[in-house]
Amino acid sequence: MQAEIVIAGFGGQGVMVLGELLAYAGMLENRNVSWFPSYGPEMRGGTANCTVVISDRRIGSPVVSRPGILVAMNLPSSLKFAPLVLENGLILYNSSLIEQPPDRQDVRVISVPANKIADDLGESRIANMVVLGALIGASGVVSLDAVTESLKKVLPARRHNLIPLNRKALEAGMALASAVSA
Amino acid sequence: MPERVLMKGNEAVGEAAIQAGCRYFFGYPITPQNEVPEYMARRLPEVGGVYLQAESEVAAINMVYGAAGAGVRVMTSSSSPGISLMQEGISYICGAELPCVIVNMVRGGPGLGSIQPAQSDYFQATKGGGHGDYRLIVLAPSSLQEIFDLMGLAFPLAEKYRNPVMILGDGVLGQMMEPVVLPDEPAQAPPPPPWATTGCQGRRPNVINSLYIEADACEAHNRRLQAKYDEIARKEVRYEALNTSDAEVVLVAYGSVARVCHSAMELARAEGIKVGLFRPITLWPFPSQALAQIAAGTGETGVAGASGTAGAPGRGDSPGPAFLTVEMSAGGQMVEDVRLAVNGLRPVHFYGRSGGVVPTPHEVLEQIRALRKAVAA
Numbered sequence: 001m002q003a004e005i006v007i008a009g010f011g012g013q014g015v016m017v018l019g020e021l022l023a024y025a026g027m028l029e030n031r032n033v034s035w036f037p038s039y040g041p042e043m044r045g046g047t048a049n050c051t052v053v054i055s056d057r058r059i060g061s062p063v064v065s066r067p068g069i070l071v072a073m074n075l076p077s078s079l080k081f082a083p084l085v086l087e088n089g090l091i092l093y094n095s096s097l098i099e100q101p102p103d104r105q106d107v108r109v110i111s112v113p114a115n116k117i118a119d120d121l122g123e124s125r126i127a128n129m130v131v132l133g134a135l136i137g138a139s140g141v142v143s144l145d146a147v148t149e150s151l152k153k154v155l156p157a158r159r160h161n162l163i164p165l166n167r168k169a170l171e172a173g174m175a176l177a178s179a180v181s182a
Numbered sequence: 183m184p185e186r187v188l189m190k191g192n193e194a195v196g197e198a199a200i201q202a203g204c205r206y207f208f209g210y211p212i213t214p215q216n217e218v219p220e221y222m223a224r225r226l227p228e229v230g231g232v233y234l235q236a237e238s239e240v241a242a243i244n245m246v247y248g249a250a251g252a253g254v255r256v257m258t259s260s261s262s263p264g265i266s267l268m269q270e271g272i273s274y275i276c277g278a279e280l281p282c283v284i285v286n287m288v289r290g291g292p293g294l295g296s297i298q299p300a301q302s303d304y305f306q307a308t309k310g311g312g313h314g315d316y317r318l319i320v321l322a323p324s325s326l327q328e329i330f331d332l333m334g335l336a337f338p339l340a341e342k343y344r345n346p347v348m349i350l351g352d353g354v355l356g357q358m359m360e361p362v363v364l365p366d367e368p369a370q371a372p373p374p375p376p377w378a379t380t381g382c383q384g385r386r387p388n389v390i391n392s393l394y395i396e397a398d399a400c401e402a403h404n405r406r407l408q409a410k411y412d413e414i415a416r417k418e419v420r421y422e423a424l425n426t427s428d429a430e431v432v433l434v435a436y437g438s439v440a441r442v443c444h445s446a447m448e449l450a451r452a453e454g455i456k457v458g459l460f461r462p463i464t465l466w467p468f469p470s471q472a473l474a475q476i477a478a479g480t481g482e483t484g485v486a487g488a489s490g491t492a493g494a495p496g497r498g499d500s501p502g503p504a505f506l507t508v509e510m511s512a513g514g515q516m517v518e519d520v521r522l523a524v525n526g527l528r529p530v531h532f533y534g535r536s537g538g539v540v541p542t543p544h545e546v547l548e549q550i551r552a553l554r555k556a557v558a559a
Contacts, residue, residue, distance in 0.1 A: 027186055033360065036359075037357055039298075039353070039357055059441070060443075060447075060543065061442040062354065062358045062438070
């Protein structure tokens with residue numbers, strides 16, 4: 001199996017670290033992984049995105065033209081990447097910031113009010129973790145435990161006190177995904 | 183399974199160099215390779231090495247020249263415009279026959295160009311970017327693990343032939359993350375060789391120079407250099423050939439574009455189009471002989487550690503494949519070496535994106551389909 005995932009938003013929404021956690025979790029589950037960031041002038045106040053590939057095979061291109069899964073954290077990202085998602089793919093969009101759902105009838109679309117759920121948990125900065133939870137809940141691409149383990153590796157030690165809160169956000173996202181699927 | 187570490191390509195360059203016994207780094211910042219000096223600035227002092235940010239790339243390469251003359255493992259890293267500034271120093275280092283490693287994480291050009299990935303420095307790397315008849319050994323990794331493998335090879339190769347080795351990467355390789363397995367044992371740098379300028383207490387001074395003011399002496403020096411390059415060309419060719427023995431179309435690509443082509447090959451094979459991939463690992467010496475054998479229909483598939491041996495699965499009466507060279511270059515650079523190797527035996531086509539645009543697997547697939555249609559028509 002090979003999952004090709006694009007995560008996009010604007011600078012500061014944590015899309016790079018979301019991708020990094022996915023890649024790390026994939027590695028901990030003994031899969032092949034790659035992470036490739038957009039880098040360049042567009043990162044200043046504009047959109048930022050990264051591509052993560054998780055595979056049981058040798059990974060060819062770390063750059064993906066047609067992702068199977070899209071995480072869109074803001075409207076420009078949704079408009080840019082939603083048309084590229086493969087048929088029968090999966091789109092998770094941050095409905096706290098995106099009013100119009102992606103116009104795709106041939107893919108699974110999940111609305112995640114990420115900022116609202118994060119605010120309800122008392123920490124607006126963990127909206128990305130809510131979406132990551134929904135992503136793993138809906139796709140099963142990596143396990144919750146592997147992501148939690150990855151947090152220990154990706155976060156500096158002085159931030160490890162935030163891991164329980166991050167885990168809560170992940171679980172809230174997973175609960176949302178399973179409620180939608182049910 | 184051995185422990186894997188998730189790293190960024192540029193960090194892998196730094197750690198691989200330290201694991202390979204490199205203890206001296208001189209450089210100047212430029213995107214997209216800034217994580218290399220950043221990593222070295224932190225790590226080299228921990229292992230008793232020296233990191234120094236020079237005032238320019240010109241200064242940095244001359245510091246490398248000096249340290250290499252003193253017989254230590256030394257490297258620099260830059261990206262395209264910075265490597266252009268280093269060309270004078272690289273020519274001097276080749277003339278003085280000193281070992282060092284130079285990393286170029288190529289970005290879009292010409293001029294300041296863009297900061298995104300490109301492969302448009304192939305000519306500069308493989309044909310002698312500075313003045314004079316000289317060659318660099320040019321290694322092109324296509325994964326982070328291969329950065330480790332080739333860095334481990336680069337320093338011993340440079341020392342064996344007293345010649346700089348260039349690692350030619352690009353922004354994709356520098357910026358991406360991938361798991362790597364670190365070497366079991368870090369390599370130790372050898373003691374300074376007898377020709378090194380280690381202080382001449384108790385012996386005659388060693389002189390390191392690239393000046394041969396008499397024409398005859400300079401020609402003799404050049405002949406010796408050419409003999410050395412011939413030996414390298416005979417012994418140090420490396421490449422990977424996948425699915426070439428039954429292929430109608432063989433993609434030729436190096437570095438990160440070879441990965442894009444690997445994906446395109448899988449897409450094409452899923453459609454029933456027989457596509458192979460030929461990936462030069464040494465860009466100089468170029469694996470001409472192996473490519474010629476594939477063109478003649480006698481090539482073999484697999485990874486070659488050294489110059490290819492002929493013979494292998496017969497293709498029956500079917501001719502060799504058509505070639506499609508894919509590069510991040512506007513007009514194509516490596517494609518010229520592919521054409522020289524194939525020598526008119528089979529058609530050689532080219533597809534390129536440039537200026538920092540990375541070709542996608544589906545784009546390459548489209549090219550393969552179009553090529554096949556043209557052949558059928």
